[in-house]
Amino acid sequence: MTATLQAPAFTKDQCAAGLRTAVNILEKWQASTEQACRILRISRSTHARAKLRNADWSVSLDPDQMQRVSFILNIHAALRLIFDNPENTYGFAAMPNHNEFFNGRSPLEVMAQGDMISLYESFRRIDSLRGAQW
Structure with missing residues (x-):
């Protein structure tokens, strides 16, 4: 018998709250809609709904998308x-x-490449500025 580890499931409301917050932060960072969608791996329509701040709106995000939201919140x-x-x-x-690591590019440009490694490395480099040790 093998045991498998599963990531904790998030409710649709938790996903929506996290996504709304991440979209708000990205907006304050002056990210374009395209950049935000690539960073969070969401569609333009999901991005638009997240910006509406409708209290009744909810969304399901997969573990990869929730990890991306988490990186934005932690950055x-x-x-x-x-x-x-x-x-x-x-x-x-x-x-x-x-x-x-950035070589003259902004962290936003690097994160907007859309791959998880760029997002993770941007987080790691920015987090290290506060004295975090990895």
Whole structure:
């Protein structure tokens, strides 16, 4: 007999709340609709519904999509710890970054490539600025 581990299931309401928050953060980071959809791996229609902030709206997200939402929330939390002014907290993601990994691209550009590795590495590099050790 083999045991399989399953990721905890999220309710549709939890998915909607997380997605709304991530979309709001990406909007404050000045991400385009296309960038946000690639980062979160969602359709344009789901993105549009998430922006409506309709309390009755719910959505099912798969584990990959929820992990992407989690990375956006955690990057935002790290930026709030690093910076004490909104201009940097919300502007950092769109600023060109000349550190080795970003090579002159903004974190938003890198994350918008749409693959999980780019999103994870962007999170890891930004989180390390607050002194996090991996």
